[in-house]
Amino acid sequence: MDTAMLGRHATASLAAFALTVAVYTPATATVAGAMRGVMPFVAAHDDDPDALVPVVRDGIWLGIVTGLLGAGAVCAVPLIGLVSGVPGETLSALGPLPLLLAASVLVAAVGNSATSTLVGLGRSKLVMRAGTTGTAAAVLLSLTLVNGVGPFDGLGLPGAGVAMLVSSLISAVVAHWGLRRSTILAGHPLTLGRPHPRAVLELAGVGVPLAATVLIKFAVLGVLAIAAARVGTVSAAAHSIAVSLVSLMFTAAVAIGQATIPLMAPYLKAKDVRGLRAAVRAGAKTALGAVVLLGCVLAVLRGPVLSLFTHDPAARHQVLALIPLMLLVVVTDALQAVFGFGLIAIRNTVPSLIAFAVCYGLLAMAAVPLTALGGLTALWLALFGANVLLVVGQVGFFHQRSGRLAAPEAALGRT
Known part of the structure; x- marks a missing residue:
């Protein structure tokens, strides 16, 4: 949707979007891959909420760490483009997009900690609910924020970044809400707390x-x-x-x-x-x-x-x-x-x-x-x-x- 909207907006905007997404897509996929390592640890305690709570907390910390690494890669898009010989017109069109998508990577990583836990618990319907809600928001926001609607002229490329960031945020919120309200963890405190390095490293050893x-x-x-x-x-x-x-x-x-x-x-x-x-x-x-x-x-x-x-x-x-x-x-x-x-x-x-x-x-x-x-x-x-x-x-x-x-x-x- 973003590609189609930006293609109608400006060629330079589409080129800048393609450059950023070339880094954003593998970054988010890599973070999602790392978070899959949480699933077997969750599945091992699917009937013991007291043992599951620290696993979920450590999984969130793993998501934060991997998300920050992925976000750093996306923030470096202007530098990557400069070193790669990308035309100046494309680089000047980037604007705040790398920062917006870097924030999206971090938010998605925290959301993945919840969706990986839900998959490990066999609650895939809650994952689908989070995904479809976020996707619906992305489509609606792309249609309105990129090229505008009515008297609103639209934001162009930054609008696409805002749409993707808000979509990731909505998906993450819905996934964490479902985890806290509709699973065996309902009623158990899932505040982040301090990290446990050894446990996080154990999760990372799989992820x-x-x-x-x-x-x-x-x-x-x-x-x-x-x-x-x-x-x-x-x-x-x-x-x-x-x-x-x-x-x-x-x-x-x-x-x-x-x-x-x-x-x-x-x-x-x-x-x-x-x-x-x-x-x-x-x-x-x-x-x-x-x-x-x-x-x-x-x-x-x-x-x-x-x-x-x-x-x-x-x-x-x-x-x-x-x-x-x-x-x-x-x-x-x-x-x-x-x-x-x-x-x-x-x-x-x-x-x-x-x-x-x-x-x-x-x-x-x-x-x-x-x-x-x-x-x-x-x-x-x-x-x-x-x-x-x-x-x-x-x-x-x-x-x-x-x-x-x-x-x-x-x-x-x-x-």
Whole structure:
């Protein structure tokens, strides 16, 4: 919505927004990745509010720390743009936007501490309520603040920043309100208090590798975008559309993966390895069903869907040719993600980081030469190959690390 509104406002404003969002998006995704590390600790105490309260407080402190780091990166957008050779016209159009979005990152991080807790408690409806409320506010504010309405002329680019900040604030408030009023924590004081460094570091030990994994994925996707752009403008546009569609379908797999964490908690407490693995397999089947269904919808409605993105027949033709590969990519990505969430549930996320570093590292090195040889088809084949390797790595690591959780008596019985 902001992109569409700013595109009608001024080209320089849209360019400045794109520059800031190029840092803002990975910053918020990295913070959200770090906060996922709170989920298994919450799920372990889903029936004990007294033990859960300090976990929630420490999770908020982790959100503040990671949020400040992300906010610092967004504040540095003018400097990043200057060093990168961004035109002065774009830099002068930035205005207060980096500061507004930096504040949005910090607010979103505090909000993520609540949503991660709600997911860990299996209260996803409250998360949806917070998200839809914030999104509705963002749409309404973007429509009114960017280009104005009636006698109000609008704020232009700062209006987009205000809309995003207020949206994050509303989502965070609704999520924390739901956490305090509609869960087992109702009636328990959740004042921040002083941080407990050892407990915060324990949460970070699970969350920080996830944040690093997100950074690796974003960085390599950036390399793929550059490789596609080297082929030509049409290829760059087609690749961008394909990535957007795949990312949208992949969201379903992420949601399902997160939902498996509280379902695995009872098996983890009982050290029931068979139950843990069955829960992850159920999540994998559900995620596969979701992305296959969405893929079928895309295949059937490919014409109307692509018309929302472009009217360029050449770009549409390239995206149509990529659809089979796109479906393979999203299916393999969904599988690796669910087993990655299995590793989150058992609080062992370093293997995922290793798998991504190796598989996506190889992809980054091969992207440009492969694209030069075979265009977008070769690029997406390489992405599919990297995801296949990720599936093998994530499944292997999960089975290895979950096997170590077996109760001693069970292990003795097998011997």
